[in-house]
Amino acid sequence: MAINQSYLAQDSGPEEPGDSSELKADRSKSPSVWRRFGLQIGIGVVGVMIWLLFLFSAPAVFTQPAIYLAFASTTPLFLIIALALTFVIITGEIDLSFPSVMALSMVSFTWVFQSGGFLGLAFLAAIVTGALAGALNGYLVAKMGIPAVVITIGTSFLFRGIELAAMSGSGFPLTDPALDPLREVLVGRIVGGIPMQFVWVMVIAVLLWFLLNRSRFGSHVFLIGDNATSAQLMGVSVLWTKIGVFMLVGALAAFAGMVASFEVSYFWPTLGEGTLLNTIAAVFVGGTSPFGGAGSVFGTLLGGFIIGALNAGIVSAGINAFWTQAVFGLVIILSLVVQVVIQKRVRS
Amino acid sequence: MNDTAVITPVIELKNVSKTFGEVKSLQNIDFHLDPGEIVGLLGDNGAGKSTLIKTIMGYHAPDSGGKIFFKGDELSDWSVHKAREIGIETVYQERALCEQQSIWRNMFMGRERRNKFGLLDVKGMREEAARLMTEHMGFTSSAVHPENAVLTMSGGEKQGVAIARALHFQAEVVILDEPTMGLSLSETKKTLNFIRSIKEAGKSAIFIDHNIFHVYPVVDRIVILDRGEIAANVVKDGISIENLMDGLQSVARTGTWSTKNGN
Numbered sequence: 103m104a105i106n107q108s109y110l111a112q113d114s115g116p117e118e119p120g121d122s123s124e125l126k127a128d129r130s131k132s133p134s135v136w137r138r139f140g141l142q143i144g145i146g147v148v149g150v151m152i153w154l155l156f157l158f159s160a161p162a163v164f165t166q167p168a169i170y171l172a173f174a175s176t177t178p179l180f181l182i183i184a185l186a187l188t189f190v191i192i193t194g195e196i197d198l199s200f201p202s203v204m205a206l207s208m209v210s211f212t213w214v215f216q217s218g219g220f221l222g223l224a225f226l227a228a229i230v231t232g233a234l235a236g237a238l239n240g241y242l243v244a245k246m247g248i249p250a251v252v253i254t255i256g257t258s259f260l261f262r263g264i265e266l267a268a269m270s271g272s273g274f275p276l277t278d279p280a281l282d283p284l285r286e287v288l289v290g291r292i293v294g295g296i297p298m299q300f301v302w303v304m305v306i307a308v309l310l311w312f313l314l315n316r317s318r319f320g321s322h323v324f325l326i327g328d329n330a331t332s333a334q335l336m337g338v339s340v341l342w343t344k345i346g347v348f349m350l351v352g353a354l355a356a357f358a359g360m361v362a363s364f365e366v367s368y369f370w371p372t373l374g375e376g377t378l379l380n381t382i383a384a385v386f387v388g389g390t391s392p393f394g395g396a397g398s399v400f401g402t403l404l405g406g407f408i409i410g411a412l413n414a415g416i417v418s419a420g421i422n423a424f425w426t427q428a429v430f431g432l433v434i435i436l437s438l439v440v441q442v443v444i445q446k447r448v449r450s
Numbered sequence: 451m452n453d454t455a456v457i458t459p460v461i462e463l464k465n466v467s468k469t470f471g472e473v474k475s476l477q478n479i480d481f482h483l484d485p486g487e488i489v490g491l492l493g494d495n496g497a498g499k500s501t502l503i504k505t506i507m508g509y510h511a512p513d514s515g516g517k518i519f520f521k522g523d524e525l526s527d528w529s530v531h532k533a534r535e536i537g538i539e540t541v542y543q544e545r546a547l548c549e550q551q552s553i554w555r556n557m558f559m560g561r562e563r564r565n566k567f568g569l570l571d572v573k574g575m576r577e578e579a580a581r582l583m584t585e586h587m588g589f590t591s592s593a594v595h596p597e598n599a600v601l602t603m604s605g606g607e608k609q610g611v612a613i614a615r616a617l618h619f620q621a622e623v624v625i626l627d628e629p630t631m632g633l634s635l636s637e638t639k640k641t642l643n644f645i646r647s648i649k650e651a652g653k654s655a656i657f658i659d660h661n662i663f664h665v666y667p668v669v670d671r672i673v674i675l676d677r678g679e680i681a682a683n684v685v686k687d688g689i690s691i692e693n694l695m696d697g698l699q700s701v702a703r704t705g706t707w708s709t710k711n712g713n
Binding site: 138335 | 509529530531551555558559560564568569597
């Protein structure tokens with residue numbers, strides 16, 4: 103490096119030898135564990151506290167494996183999508199159309215399966231349909247500049263409408279023995295009755311952790327959510343990165359749609375309804391910033407566990423079912439408030 | 451003087467215009483930057499300075515008919531990514547940093563380094579960021595950890611990150627858009643020294659600033675923009691700073707270049 107030897111270095115001597123070194127001393131170390139992972143630690147503590155609460159209020163239920171197996175079979179249905187949605191929310195966008203994408207991609211699945219019976223091809227067709235639906239969302243948001251919260255409501259109706267029209271409003275039973283290999287892979291039970299969908303959540307979480315933290319694409323997701331203009335000035339493609347994150351949600355919505363359908367051996371035309379709020383809540387409870395630029399796969403995993411535990415646990419814990427939603431809302435609001443407080447303290 | 455005829459400019463713009471809707475930000479700009487040359491770009495707010503450098507950088511595409519050359523080759527499908535790849539780096543007025551992100555992520559923004567598996571070489575980027583900060587930004591004994599978020603830094607330090615970024619990629623051409631804005635006296639001095647060092651290393655630079663007392667001492671040539679057009683192009687050795695100020699005032703008042711003592 104030839105340029106520069108002179109930049110800054112020679113002048114810094116006489117400047118402020120005393121005060122600056124003292125001021126800067128605490129910045130020489132890697133930021134403390136608390137500073138970097140405080141949010142995740144906080145979320146983890148909240149999760150453990152909720153679990154302890156359940157454990158003490160209904161020890162008979164929460165010391166038996168049944169409740170945990172129920173939790174492991176239902177939580178992945180929305181958590182798989184929440185892991186991908188984390189990427190979209192870090193870029194500062196949102197996707198409200200994934201419940202419809204789950205159903206739309208199942209249409210492709212049933213069509214391809216019925217027409218030839220190739221299971222792998224049907225699986226692929228569903229994933230591609232989801233990714234294409236996501237690409238449309240991404241294009242409308244990033245290229246046309248339409249706010250995501252508005253346009254994905256539009257595409258949500260469109261995808262659901264196409265699905266209902268294509269299926270004439272009726273479902274499709276997934277009981278054909280020819281479907282069994284895929285059923286085993288997606289929702290089979292392994293040792294101790296652990297559902298495969300739970301294994302998939304963990305596998306997808308690990309893969310997405312690498313994608314977010316160890317790939318160029320992941321870097322660009324953070325940079326764009328933080329300051330899209332700066333990123334663009336430095337040559338990051340905002341358009342392609344945003345299309346990419348929406349495609350990721352679409353593809354994993356398709357995957358989750360298959361998991362949810364195979365779990366009940368039936369493709370309901372209403373597939374996906376009811377997953378929207380759980381999924382979004384998992385991401386935000388997991389500490390991903392609603393302002394963009396910050397978030398983590400690990401946080402969403404914890405957030406999903408908390409939401410899933412509330413789903414599975416509130417009634418089992420003997421709390422009146424009418425209170426479920428209120429408890430739910432309270433936990434979400436509290437965790438968001440705590441996050442904003444933590445973030446403000448870290449920054450000041 | 452006869453060798454000036456054979457020098458191929460590092461960057462050359464021919465007949466470049468840029469229109470945003472109804473607004474003509476740049477009109478028929480002919481501009482060149484020679485190897486080892488520092489050109490000062492002056493002009494009022496809205497004269498088109500930022501548009502001009504963003505066009506050179508590939509952030510804005512010029513209107514059809516405009517041509518950009520790099521070392522004599524005409525460029526097509528120009529993009530920021532390509533501009534940086536062939537060695538043009540810009541230190542933007544707004545610094546183009548993502549403040550919530552770590553220093554190393556900012557330094558390698560848009561040109562992240564990868565290992566042989568295609569994954570980010572996080573360790574290497576952290577070490578390189580730490581090295582650049584100690585060797586080039588004057589943080590003795592790595593006073594700032596590369597994992598720190600940029601928002602914890604002072605204005606001068608942020609500028610240091612933006613400059614170190616340009617340095618790391620061994621830029622052939624460094625464009626500095628008002629790099630001294632908001633800096634302290636000593637930070638400004640450091641920045642001006644940095645610009646001198648670019649020339650010593652045989653590289654070229656375009657230096658934009660409002661303050662001609664910053665520009666005059668370090669540049670070889672001064673180009674003055676006014677309302678999207680080049681109003682004057684003067685070699686520094688041929689003009690005194692007083693005449694330069696005269697000329698600038700005349701451009702501001704009348705749109706044409708003239709000085710009391712002639713030039």
